[in-house]
Amino acid sequence: MADSTFTVTNPHAPRLAAAPGIRDLAHQLAAEAAANTPVETGRMAGSYQVVQGADPATSLVTNPTPYARFVEYGTRYDHPQAPLGRALAKARAQAR
Amino acid sequence: MTTPDMIAQPDLEAWVWSHIGGLAGVTSFAYAAEQLGAPGWLYAHHIQVDARAARKQAARDLAEQVRRAMLALAVTPWPDGVVCYAQATEGPFWLPDPDGHPRYTARYEIRVHPPRTGAIQAAPAASPPRRKAASRGA
Numbered sequence: 001m002a003d004s005t006f007t008v009t010n011p012h013a014p015r016l017a018a019a020p021g022i023r024d025l026a027h028q029l030a031a032e033a034a035a036n037t038p039v040e041t042g043r044m045a046g047s048y049q050v051v052q053g054a055d056p057a058t059s060l061v062t063n064p065t066p067y068a069r070f071v072e073y074g075t076r077y078d079h080p081q082a083p084l085g086r087a088l089a090k091a092r093a094q095a096r
Numbered sequence: 097m098t099t100p101d102m103i104a105q106p107d108l109e110a111w112v113w114s115h116i117g118g119l120a121g122v123t124s125f126a127y128a129a130e131q132l133g134a135p136g137w138l139y140a141h142h143i144q145v146d147a148r149a150a151r152k153q154a155a156r157d158l159a160e161q162v163r164r165a166m167l168a169l170a171v172t173p174w175p176d177g178v179v180c181y182a183q184a185t186e187g188p189f190w191l192p193d194p195d196g197h198p199r200y201t202a203r204y205e206i207r208v209h210p211p212r213t214g215a216i217q218a219a220p221a222a223s224p225p226r227r228k229a230a231s232r233g234a
Binding site for chain 2: 069070073074075076079080082085086088089090092093096
């Protein structure tokens with residue numbers, strides 16, 4: 001078999017190709033997490049954001065509400081509601 | 097009325113708690129369970145474990161103890177079921193309580209299925225059969 005030589009012109013191409021699908025998935029996660037969030041004023045449920053990560057194939061789902069971590073992970077006095085955790089669990093099961 | 101046979105699911109939460117409940121300052125909470133693959137066979141349980149102590153370093157050491165115990169579940173024999181996957185999905189990371197009390201938090205995904213032998217059990221009837229009301233008069 002003849003030897004072949006390949007030149008990689010863009011090492012980021014695979015990650016760039018995957019980026020739109022990953023971004024869509026992040027938006028679905030954010031919407032699912034918002035739907036799972038308990039609502040009193042609606043501030044936290046309406047604050048999920050999808051932020052671009054350090055490389056093209058990374059998207060972050062964040063929530064800047066100051067008390068979001070305590071709703072997600074609970075406290076000594078309240079059990080975790082895990083709105084994003086439940087959304088992630090569902091997505092992981094569907095991705096299998 | 098009869099109900100179809102079903103696969104009895106092992107009580108994973110109780111199994112986990114029997115391994116970590118003896119550690120003072122540890123709490124666990126199962127926040128999701130998702131079916132994987134064939135219905136009624138393989139489930140992924142998602143469990144959050146908090147490790148609290150008077151000092152940050154002690155809470156961290158406790159969280160590490162919990163992590164080892166959780167990951168060891170995949171190789172620990174269990175007569176009620178089979179743990180086929182146990183991994184941390186988040187943490188352990190530093191997340192003090194709102195009052196500043198030291199806490200490390202971690203989340204784990206544990207996949208479990210019933211034992212291969214004797215998994216099928218008849219489900220108990222949901223309610224006793226109804227008796228037909230006697231007709232009055234003629």
